[in-house]
Amino acid sequence: MQPYQQNQYAGAGVKTAAEVDQGLRAFMLGVYNNMILGLAISALVALGVNMLATTSDASQAVVNFRGIGLTQFGYALYMSPLKWFVALAPLAFIFLFSFRMDKMSASAARGTFFAFAAVMGASLSTLLIVFTGASVVQVFFITAAAFGSLSLWGYTTNRSLSGMGSFLIMGLVGLILASLVNMFIGWAPLQFGISVIGVLIFAGLTAYDTQKLKEMYLYGNFDGEAAAKISVYGALQLYLDFINMFQFLLSLLGNRNN
Known part of the structure:
Protein backbone atom coordinates (compact mmCIF):
# COMPACT_ATOMS: atom_id res chain seq x y z
CA MET A 1 0.00 0.00 0.00
CA GLN A 2 1.45 3.34 -1.02
CA PRO A 3 1.58 6.04 1.66
CA TYR A 4 -0.64 9.12 1.33
CA GLN A 5 1.22 12.30 2.22
CA GLN A 6 -1.42 14.56 3.75
CA ASN A 7 -2.09 16.46 6.97
CA GLN A 8 -5.20 14.99 8.54
CA TYR A 9 -7.23 15.42 11.72
CA ALA A 10 -4.86 13.43 13.83
CA GLY A 11 -2.09 15.85 12.86
CA ALA A 12 0.60 15.94 10.21
CA GLY A 13 1.91 12.63 9.06
CA VAL A 14 2.06 10.04 6.34
CA LYS A 15 -1.12 8.04 5.92
CA THR A 16 -1.87 5.18 3.63
CA ALA A 17 -4.72 5.51 1.15
CA ALA A 18 -6.72 3.01 3.20
CA GLU A 19 -6.31 5.10 6.37
CA VAL A 20 -7.35 8.25 4.55
CA ASP A 21 -10.38 6.50 3.06
CA GLN A 22 -11.39 5.12 6.46
CA GLY A 23 -11.01 8.54 8.08
CA LEU A 24 -13.06 10.18 5.33
CA ARG A 25 -15.87 7.66 5.72
CA ALA A 26 -15.91 8.21 9.49
CA PHE A 27 -16.00 11.98 9.01
CA MET A 28 -18.87 11.89 6.49
CA LEU A 29 -20.76 9.41 8.67
CA GLY A 30 -20.50 11.93 11.52
CA VAL A 31 -21.86 14.66 9.24
CA TYR A 32 -24.81 12.53 8.15
CA ASN A 33 -25.53 11.33 11.69
CA ASN A 34 -25.73 14.91 12.96
CA MET A 35 -27.91 15.89 10.01
CA ILE A 36 -30.30 12.96 10.50
CA LEU A 37 -30.58 13.72 14.22
CA GLY A 38 -31.38 17.34 13.30
CA LEU A 39 -34.08 16.22 10.86
CA ALA A 40 -35.53 13.85 13.47
CA ILE A 41 -35.68 16.64 16.05
CA SER A 42 -37.37 18.97 13.55
CA ALA A 43 -39.94 16.32 12.62
CA LEU A 44 -40.78 15.50 16.24
CA VAL A 45 -41.08 19.15 17.22
CA ALA A 46 -43.22 19.92 14.15
CA LEU A 47 -45.54 17.03 14.98
CA GLY A 48 -45.71 17.94 18.67
CA VAL A 49 -46.44 21.61 17.97
CA ASN A 50 -49.10 20.64 15.44
CA MET A 51 -50.80 18.37 17.97
CA LEU A 52 -50.90 21.22 20.50
CA ALA A 53 -52.01 23.78 17.91
CA THR A 54 -54.89 21.85 16.33
CA THR A 55 -57.99 20.10 17.59
CA SER A 56 -60.77 17.99 16.13
CA ASP A 57 -63.13 19.12 18.92
CA ALA A 58 -65.11 22.06 17.59
CA SER A 59 -65.85 23.26 21.13
CA GLN A 60 -62.12 23.74 21.78
CA ALA A 61 -61.35 25.44 18.47
CA VAL A 62 -60.77 29.19 18.65
CA VAL A 63 -60.84 29.59 14.89
CA ASN A 64 -61.19 27.37 11.83
CA PHE A 65 -58.35 27.64 9.29
CA ARG A 66 -58.41 25.64 6.04
CA GLY A 67 -60.89 23.27 7.61
CA ILE A 68 -58.65 22.70 10.65
CA GLY A 69 -59.60 23.83 14.14
CA LEU A 70 -56.91 25.84 15.91
CA THR A 71 -56.54 25.91 19.67
CA GLN A 72 -55.66 29.08 21.54
CA PHE A 73 -52.02 28.04 21.25
CA GLY A 74 -52.42 27.45 17.52
CA TYR A 75 -54.10 30.80 17.01
CA ALA A 76 -51.27 32.60 18.84
CA LEU A 77 -48.62 30.64 16.95
CA TYR A 78 -50.01 30.90 13.43
CA MET A 79 -52.27 33.96 13.30
CA SER A 80 -50.94 36.46 15.86
CA PRO A 81 -47.76 38.57 15.52
CA LEU A 82 -45.97 35.67 17.25
CA LYS A 83 -45.93 33.91 13.87
CA TRP A 84 -43.18 36.30 12.70
CA PHE A 85 -41.01 35.35 15.66
CA VAL A 86 -41.47 31.66 14.90
CA ALA A 87 -40.72 32.22 11.22
CA LEU A 88 -37.60 34.35 11.79
CA ALA A 89 -36.12 32.54 14.81
CA PRO A 90 -34.27 29.96 12.64
CA LEU A 91 -32.61 32.82 10.77
CA ALA A 92 -31.26 34.14 14.08
CA PHE A 93 -29.59 30.79 14.69
CA ILE A 94 -28.00 30.92 11.22
CA PHE A 95 -26.47 34.30 12.05
CA LEU A 96 -25.32 32.93 15.41
CA PHE A 97 -23.53 30.10 13.65
CA SER A 98 -21.98 32.49 11.13
CA PHE A 99 -20.51 34.84 13.72
CA ARG A 100 -19.83 32.53 16.68
CA MET A 101 -18.90 29.18 15.16
CA ASP A 102 -15.15 29.77 15.44
CA LYS A 103 -15.45 30.57 19.14
CA MET A 104 -17.74 27.66 20.03
CA SER A 105 -16.58 24.32 21.33
CA ALA A 106 -17.65 21.28 19.32
CA SER A 107 -20.23 20.32 21.96
CA ALA A 108 -21.65 23.86 22.03
CA ALA A 109 -21.87 23.91 18.23
CA ARG A 110 -23.69 20.59 18.24
CA PHE A 147 -31.05 13.95 -1.56
CA GLY A 148 -29.38 10.58 -1.01
CA SER A 149 -28.74 10.12 -4.74
CA LEU A 150 -27.40 13.65 -5.23
CA SER A 151 -25.18 13.52 -2.16
CA LEU A 152 -23.78 10.15 -3.25
CA TRP A 153 -23.01 11.60 -6.69
CA GLY A 154 -21.29 14.61 -5.13
CA TYR A 155 -19.19 12.28 -2.98
CA THR A 156 -18.16 9.88 -5.74
CA THR A 157 -17.75 12.08 -8.82
CA ASN A 158 -14.25 13.02 -9.92
CA ARG A 159 -15.56 16.12 -11.64
CA SER A 160 -14.95 19.39 -9.80
CA LEU A 161 -18.24 21.09 -8.90
CA SER A 162 -16.66 24.38 -7.79
CA GLY A 163 -17.77 26.20 -10.95
CA MET A 164 -21.31 24.90 -10.59
CA GLY A 165 -21.26 25.99 -6.93
CA SER A 166 -20.50 29.60 -7.83
CA PHE A 167 -23.35 29.60 -10.35
CA LEU A 168 -25.74 28.07 -7.82
CA ILE A 169 -24.88 30.66 -5.16
CA MET A 170 -25.67 33.46 -7.63
CA GLY A 171 -28.91 31.68 -8.50
CA LEU A 172 -29.77 31.43 -4.79
CA VAL A 173 -29.39 35.18 -4.38
CA GLY A 174 -31.76 35.73 -7.31
CA LEU A 175 -34.18 33.19 -5.86
CA ILE A 176 -34.28 35.01 -2.51
CA LEU A 177 -34.93 38.36 -4.24
CA ALA A 178 -37.70 36.86 -6.39
CA SER A 179 -39.29 35.28 -3.30
CA LEU A 180 -39.27 38.62 -1.47
CA VAL A 181 -40.91 40.33 -4.45
CA ASN A 182 -43.58 37.64 -4.69
CA MET A 183 -44.40 38.05 -1.01
CA PHE A 184 -45.93 41.40 -1.99
CA ILE A 185 -47.42 40.64 -5.41
CA GLY A 186 -48.50 37.03 -4.78
CA TRP A 187 -48.37 36.00 -8.45
CA ALA A 188 -49.03 32.26 -8.79
CA PRO A 189 -46.99 31.70 -12.01
CA LEU A 190 -43.99 33.40 -10.40
CA GLN A 191 -44.36 31.21 -7.32
CA PHE A 192 -44.43 28.11 -9.51
CA GLY A 193 -41.26 29.24 -11.27
CA ILE A 194 -39.58 29.99 -7.92
CA SER A 195 -40.43 26.49 -6.68
CA VAL A 196 -39.06 24.77 -9.80
CA ILE A 197 -35.85 26.79 -9.76
CA GLY A 198 -35.55 26.32 -6.00
CA VAL A 199 -35.65 22.52 -6.37
CA LEU A 200 -32.93 22.66 -9.05
CA ILE A 201 -30.71 25.01 -7.04
CA PHE A 202 -30.83 22.98 -3.83
CA ALA A 203 -30.45 19.73 -5.73
CA GLY A 204 -27.21 21.13 -7.17
CA LEU A 205 -26.12 22.50 -3.80
CA THR A 206 -26.59 19.08 -2.21
CA ALA A 207 -23.99 17.57 -4.55
CA TYR A 208 -21.73 20.63 -4.34
CA ASP A 209 -21.76 20.83 -0.53
CA THR A 210 -21.09 17.09 -0.22
CA GLN A 211 -18.03 17.37 -2.45
CA LYS A 212 -16.89 20.49 -0.59
CA LEU A 213 -17.06 18.66 2.74
CA LYS A 214 -15.09 15.75 1.30
CA GLU A 215 -12.39 18.14 0.10
CA MET A 216 -12.32 19.95 3.44
CA TYR A 217 -11.41 16.65 5.07
CA LEU A 218 -8.84 15.64 2.47
CA TYR A 219 -7.03 18.98 2.29
CA GLY A 220 -7.71 20.40 5.73
CA ASN A 221 -5.38 20.36 8.69
CA PHE A 222 -7.68 20.13 11.71
CA ASP A 223 -7.26 18.72 15.18
CA GLY A 224 -9.98 16.58 16.74
CA GLU A 225 -11.95 19.51 18.16
CA ALA A 226 -11.89 21.44 14.89
CA ALA A 227 -12.87 18.33 12.96
CA ALA A 228 -15.88 17.82 15.22
CA LYS A 229 -16.98 21.42 14.63
CA ILE A 230 -16.57 21.01 10.87
CA SER A 231 -18.77 17.94 11.12
CA VAL A 232 -21.53 20.03 12.73
CA TYR A 233 -21.05 22.77 10.14
CA GLY A 234 -21.37 20.19 7.37
CA ALA A 235 -24.51 18.77 8.97
CA LEU A 236 -26.02 22.26 9.02
CA GLN A 237 -25.21 22.83 5.34
CA LEU A 238 -26.75 19.54 4.23
CA TYR A 239 -29.71 19.98 6.58
CA LEU A 240 -30.52 23.33 4.96
CA ASP A 241 -30.17 21.83 1.48
CA ASN A 258 -59.20 23.12 1.70
Whole structure:
Protein backbone atom coordinates (compact mmCIF):
# COMPACT_ATOMS: atom_id res chain seq x y z
CA MET A 1 0.00 0.00 0.00
CA GLN A 2 1.45 3.34 -1.02
CA PRO A 3 1.58 6.04 1.66
CA TYR A 4 -0.64 9.12 1.33
CA GLN A 5 1.22 12.30 2.22
CA GLN A 6 -1.42 14.56 3.75
CA ASN A 7 -2.09 16.46 6.97
CA GLN A 8 -5.20 14.99 8.54
CA TYR A 9 -7.23 15.42 11.72
CA ALA A 10 -4.86 13.43 13.83
CA GLY A 11 -2.09 15.85 12.86
CA ALA A 12 0.60 15.94 10.21
CA GLY A 13 1.91 12.63 9.06
CA VAL A 14 2.06 10.04 6.34
CA LYS A 15 -1.12 8.04 5.92
CA THR A 16 -1.87 5.18 3.63
CA ALA A 17 -4.72 5.51 1.15
CA ALA A 18 -6.72 3.01 3.20
CA GLU A 19 -6.31 5.10 6.37
CA VAL A 20 -7.35 8.25 4.55
CA ASP A 21 -10.38 6.50 3.06
CA GLN A 22 -11.39 5.12 6.46
CA GLY A 23 -11.01 8.54 8.08
CA LEU A 24 -13.06 10.18 5.33
CA ARG A 25 -15.87 7.66 5.72
CA ALA A 26 -15.91 8.21 9.49
CA PHE A 27 -16.00 11.98 9.01
CA MET A 28 -18.87 11.89 6.49
CA LEU A 29 -20.76 9.41 8.67
CA GLY A 30 -20.50 11.93 11.52
CA VAL A 31 -21.86 14.66 9.24
CA TYR A 32 -24.81 12.53 8.15
CA ASN A 33 -25.53 11.33 11.69
CA ASN A 34 -25.73 14.91 12.96
CA MET A 35 -27.91 15.89 10.01
CA ILE A 36 -30.30 12.96 10.50
CA LEU A 37 -30.58 13.72 14.22
CA GLY A 38 -31.38 17.34 13.30
CA LEU A 39 -34.08 16.22 10.86
CA ALA A 40 -35.53 13.85 13.47
CA ILE A 41 -35.68 16.64 16.05
CA SER A 42 -37.37 18.97 13.55
CA ALA A 43 -39.94 16.32 12.62
CA LEU A 44 -40.78 15.50 16.24
CA VAL A 45 -41.08 19.15 17.22
CA ALA A 46 -43.22 19.92 14.15
CA LEU A 47 -45.54 17.03 14.98
CA GLY A 48 -45.71 17.94 18.67
CA VAL A 49 -46.44 21.61 17.97
CA ASN A 50 -49.10 20.64 15.44
CA MET A 51 -50.80 18.37 17.97
CA LEU A 52 -50.90 21.22 20.50
CA ALA A 53 -52.01 23.78 17.91
CA THR A 54 -54.89 21.85 16.33
CA THR A 55 -57.99 20.10 17.59
CA SER A 56 -60.77 17.99 16.13
CA ASP A 57 -63.13 19.12 18.92
CA ALA A 58 -65.11 22.06 17.59
CA SER A 59 -65.85 23.26 21.13
CA GLN A 60 -62.12 23.74 21.78
CA ALA A 61 -61.35 25.44 18.47
CA VAL A 62 -60.77 29.19 18.65
CA VAL A 63 -60.84 29.59 14.89
CA ASN A 64 -61.19 27.37 11.83
CA PHE A 65 -58.35 27.64 9.29
CA ARG A 66 -58.41 25.64 6.04
CA GLY A 67 -60.89 23.27 7.61
CA ILE A 68 -58.65 22.70 10.65
CA GLY A 69 -59.60 23.83 14.14
CA LEU A 70 -56.91 25.84 15.91
CA THR A 71 -56.54 25.91 19.67
CA GLN A 72 -55.66 29.08 21.54
CA PHE A 73 -52.02 28.04 21.25
CA GLY A 74 -52.42 27.45 17.52
CA TYR A 75 -54.10 30.80 17.01
CA ALA A 76 -51.27 32.60 18.84
CA LEU A 77 -48.62 30.64 16.95
CA TYR A 78 -50.01 30.90 13.43
CA MET A 79 -52.27 33.96 13.30
CA SER A 80 -50.94 36.46 15.86
CA PRO A 81 -47.76 38.57 15.52
CA LEU A 82 -45.97 35.67 17.25
CA LYS A 83 -45.93 33.91 13.87
CA TRP A 84 -43.18 36.30 12.70
CA PHE A 85 -41.01 35.35 15.66
CA VAL A 86 -41.47 31.66 14.90
CA ALA A 87 -40.72 32.22 11.22
CA LEU A 88 -37.60 34.35 11.79
CA ALA A 89 -36.12 32.54 14.81
CA PRO A 90 -34.27 29.96 12.64
CA LEU A 91 -32.61 32.82 10.77
CA ALA A 92 -31.26 34.14 14.08
CA PHE A 93 -29.59 30.79 14.69
CA ILE A 94 -28.00 30.92 11.22
CA PHE A 95 -26.47 34.30 12.05
CA LEU A 96 -25.32 32.93 15.41
CA PHE A 97 -23.53 30.10 13.65
CA SER A 98 -21.98 32.49 11.13
CA PHE A 99 -20.51 34.84 13.72
CA ARG A 100 -19.83 32.53 16.68
CA MET A 101 -18.90 29.18 15.16
CA ASP A 102 -15.15 29.77 15.44
CA LYS A 103 -15.45 30.57 19.14
CA MET A 104 -17.74 27.66 20.03
CA SER A 105 -16.58 24.32 21.33
CA ALA A 106 -17.65 21.28 19.32
CA SER A 107 -20.23 20.32 21.96
CA ALA A 108 -21.65 23.86 22.03
CA ALA A 109 -21.87 23.91 18.23
CA ARG A 110 -23.69 20.59 18.24
CA GLY A 111 -26.09 21.76 20.95
CA THR A 112 -26.77 24.97 19.04
CA PHE A 113 -27.43 23.00 15.88
CA PHE A 114 -29.94 20.77 17.64
CA ALA A 115 -31.61 23.84 19.20
CA PHE A 116 -31.81 25.34 15.71
CA ALA A 117 -33.38 22.12 14.42
CA ALA A 118 -36.01 22.30 17.18
CA VAL A 119 -36.86 25.92 16.36
CA MET A 120 -36.98 25.05 12.66
CA GLY A 121 -39.38 22.24 13.52
CA ALA A 122 -41.74 24.72 15.18
CA SER A 123 -41.57 26.87 12.05
CA LEU A 124 -42.14 23.89 9.74
CA SER A 125 -45.23 22.86 11.72
CA THR A 126 -47.16 25.33 9.58
CA LEU A 127 -46.73 22.92 6.66
CA LEU A 128 -49.03 20.48 8.46
CA ILE A 129 -51.69 23.18 8.44
CA VAL A 130 -51.32 24.14 4.78
CA PHE A 131 -50.76 20.64 3.33
CA THR A 132 -52.31 17.27 4.04
CA GLY A 133 -50.30 15.01 6.31
CA ALA A 134 -50.17 12.26 3.68
CA SER A 135 -48.64 14.55 1.05
CA VAL A 136 -46.09 15.91 3.56
CA VAL A 137 -44.92 12.36 4.31
CA GLN A 138 -44.89 11.41 0.64
CA VAL A 139 -42.83 14.42 -0.41
CA PHE A 140 -40.47 13.90 2.53
CA PHE A 141 -39.57 10.44 1.24
CA ILE A 142 -39.23 11.75 -2.32
CA THR A 143 -36.85 14.39 -1.01
CA ALA A 144 -34.90 11.82 1.00
CA ALA A 145 -34.43 9.63 -2.08
CA ALA A 146 -33.36 12.58 -4.24
CA PHE A 147 -31.05 13.95 -1.56
CA GLY A 148 -29.38 10.58 -1.01
CA SER A 149 -28.74 10.12 -4.74
CA LEU A 150 -27.40 13.65 -5.23
CA SER A 151 -25.18 13.52 -2.16
CA LEU A 152 -23.78 10.15 -3.25
CA TRP A 153 -23.01 11.60 -6.69
CA GLY A 154 -21.29 14.61 -5.13
CA TYR A 155 -19.19 12.28 -2.98
CA THR A 156 -18.16 9.88 -5.74
CA THR A 157 -17.75 12.08 -8.82
CA ASN A 158 -14.25 13.02 -9.92
CA ARG A 159 -15.56 16.12 -11.64
CA SER A 160 -14.95 19.39 -9.80
CA LEU A 161 -18.24 21.09 -8.90
CA SER A 162 -16.66 24.38 -7.79
CA GLY A 163 -17.77 26.20 -10.95
CA MET A 164 -21.31 24.90 -10.59
CA GLY A 165 -21.26 25.99 -6.93
CA SER A 166 -20.50 29.60 -7.83
CA PHE A 167 -23.35 29.60 -10.35
CA LEU A 168 -25.74 28.07 -7.82
CA ILE A 169 -24.88 30.66 -5.16
CA MET A 170 -25.67 33.46 -7.63
CA GLY A 171 -28.91 31.68 -8.50
CA LEU A 172 -29.77 31.43 -4.79
CA VAL A 173 -29.39 35.18 -4.38
CA GLY A 174 -31.76 35.73 -7.31
CA LEU A 175 -34.18 33.19 -5.86
CA ILE A 176 -34.28 35.01 -2.51
CA LEU A 177 -34.93 38.36 -4.24
CA ALA A 178 -37.70 36.86 -6.39
CA SER A 179 -39.29 35.28 -3.30
CA LEU A 180 -39.27 38.62 -1.47
CA VAL A 181 -40.91 40.33 -4.45
CA ASN A 182 -43.58 37.64 -4.69
CA MET A 183 -44.40 38.05 -1.01
CA PHE A 184 -45.93 41.40 -1.99
CA ILE A 185 -47.42 40.64 -5.41
CA GLY A 186 -48.50 37.03 -4.78
CA TRP A 187 -48.37 36.00 -8.45
CA ALA A 188 -49.03 32.26 -8.79
CA PRO A 189 -46.99 31.70 -12.01
CA LEU A 190 -43.99 33.40 -10.40
CA GLN A 191 -44.36 31.21 -7.32
CA PHE A 192 -44.43 28.11 -9.51
CA GLY A 193 -41.26 29.24 -11.27
CA ILE A 194 -39.58 29.99 -7.92
CA SER A 195 -40.43 26.49 -6.68
CA VAL A 196 -39.06 24.77 -9.80
CA ILE A 197 -35.85 26.79 -9.76
CA GLY A 198 -35.55 26.32 -6.00
CA VAL A 199 -35.65 22.52 -6.37
CA LEU A 200 -32.93 22.66 -9.05
CA ILE A 201 -30.71 25.01 -7.04
CA PHE A 202 -30.83 22.98 -3.83
CA ALA A 203 -30.45 19.73 -5.73
CA GLY A 204 -27.21 21.13 -7.17
CA LEU A 205 -26.12 22.50 -3.80
CA THR A 206 -26.59 19.08 -2.21
CA ALA A 207 -23.99 17.57 -4.55
CA TYR A 208 -21.73 20.63 -4.34
CA ASP A 209 -21.76 20.83 -0.53
CA THR A 210 -21.09 17.09 -0.22
CA GLN A 211 -18.03 17.37 -2.45
CA LYS A 212 -16.89 20.49 -0.59
CA LEU A 213 -17.06 18.66 2.74
CA LYS A 214 -15.09 15.75 1.30
CA GLU A 215 -12.39 18.14 0.10
CA MET A 216 -12.32 19.95 3.44
CA TYR A 217 -11.41 16.65 5.07
CA LEU A 218 -8.84 15.64 2.47
CA TYR A 219 -7.03 18.98 2.29
CA GLY A 220 -7.71 20.40 5.73
CA ASN A 221 -5.38 20.36 8.69
CA PHE A 222 -7.68 20.13 11.71
CA ASP A 223 -7.26 18.72 15.18
CA GLY A 224 -9.98 16.58 16.74
CA GLU A 225 -11.95 19.51 18.16
CA ALA A 226 -11.89 21.44 14.89
CA ALA A 227 -12.87 18.33 12.96
CA ALA A 228 -15.88 17.82 15.22
CA LYS A 229 -16.98 21.42 14.63
CA ILE A 230 -16.57 21.01 10.87
CA SER A 231 -18.77 17.94 11.12
CA VAL A 232 -21.53 20.03 12.73
CA TYR A 233 -21.05 22.77 10.14
CA GLY A 234 -21.37 20.19 7.37
CA ALA A 235 -24.51 18.77 8.97
CA LEU A 236 -26.02 22.26 9.02
CA GLN A 237 -25.21 22.83 5.34
CA LEU A 238 -26.75 19.54 4.23
CA TYR A 239 -29.71 19.98 6.58
CA LEU A 240 -30.52 23.33 4.96
CA ASP A 241 -30.17 21.83 1.48
CA PHE A 242 -32.59 19.05 2.44
CA ILE A 243 -35.16 21.29 4.12
CA ASN A 244 -35.22 23.83 1.32
CA MET A 245 -35.50 21.17 -1.39
CA PHE A 246 -38.29 19.54 0.64
CA GLN A 247 -40.26 22.79 0.95
CA PHE A 248 -39.97 23.63 -2.75
CA LEU A 249 -40.98 20.09 -3.75
CA LEU A 250 -43.91 20.25 -1.34
CA SER A 251 -45.03 23.50 -2.97
CA LEU A 252 -45.03 21.69 -6.33
CA LEU A 253 -46.34 18.24 -5.37
CA GLY A 254 -48.18 18.67 -2.06
CA ASN A 255 -51.95 18.48 -1.70
CA ARG A 256 -53.27 21.52 0.13
CA ASN A 257 -55.97 21.46 2.78
CA ASN A 258 -59.20 23.12 1.70
